[in-house]
Amino acid sequence: MIDYLIDQHGNGRLRPAPGTAEYDRYRYWLHYAEGSAFPPLLLKLILSRMASAKMPFFAKPVAKKIVQGALDGFVDPQLKLHFDYIESELGKSEWFAGDAFSGADIIMSFPLEAFVSRSGRAPRNIKDFLSRIHARPAYQTALQRGGPYDIVK
Numbered sequence: 001m002i003d004y005l006i007d008q009h010g011n012g013r014l015r016p017a018p019g020t021a022e023y024d025r026y027r028y029w030l031h032y033a034e035g036s037a038f039p040p041l042l043l044k045l046i047l048s049r050m051a052s053a054k055m056p057f058f059a060k061p062v063a064k065k066i067v068q069g070a071l072d073g074f075v076d077p078q079l080k081l082h083f084d085y086i087e088s089e090l091g092k093s094e095w096f097a098g099d100a101f102s103g104a105d106i107i108m109s110f111p112l113e114a115f116v117s118r119s120g121r122a123p124r125n126i127k128d129f130l131s132r133i134h135a136r137p138a139y140q141t142a143l144q145r146g147g148p149y150d151i152v153k
Contacts, residue, residue, distance in 0.1 A: 002103045003030060014103045026097035029104035037086065037111040040078040044118060047071055083115055083126070090125035094132070101136070109133045113149075 006014050016022035051067040086108075089096070096104040112130055116122045122130075133139055143149060 002107050006103045010103075014101070014106070016097050016100065016102060022098040022100070022102075026102050026104045029096040029108055033104075033107040033111055037082050037108070037115075040075050040082060041111055041114050041118065043075045044071065044079065047075065079115070079119065083119075083121075083123070086112070087123040087125050090129050095129075105129075105133065 016026050047067045047070055051064050053063075055063060093099055095101050096108055109130065112126055116126065116130065
């Protein structure tokens with residue numbers, strides 16, 4: 001969707017020039033956000049809610065055991081893998097596609113916000129990236145118009 005919006009309304013902004021290394025990184029991160037970073041975050045959210053869902057008392061210990069097994073055996077290691085990778089990649093440049101802000105940064109900001117909110121972890125490069133996003137005038141304007149950003153709470 002963001003790629004479409006940039007195509008239709010970007011007027012040459014928010015995207016590196018095609019054929020450049022930055023454009024390749026832009027496309028990579030544009031798809032990584034929802035295809036790789038978000039699935040383990042969504043699984044953690046669903047499983048966490050399952051553990052506290054109403055159910056017959058005798059099923060509760062079994063459900064908690066299954067949830068904890070899935071979190072420990074798959075979800076949490078996947079989150080660590082992905083967000084350690086993101087942290088290292090953000091150490092290479094100011095933004096995901098290089099030195100210029102792009103649509104990849106917009107789309108990647110949401111899983112990073114969710115990760116920090118849900119995990120309580122804010123590795124340095126991710127924290128710095130989110131600080132840069134939050135300082136942008138467009139972000140501030142969106143908050144003024146739309147209200148506090150608490151969707152990931």
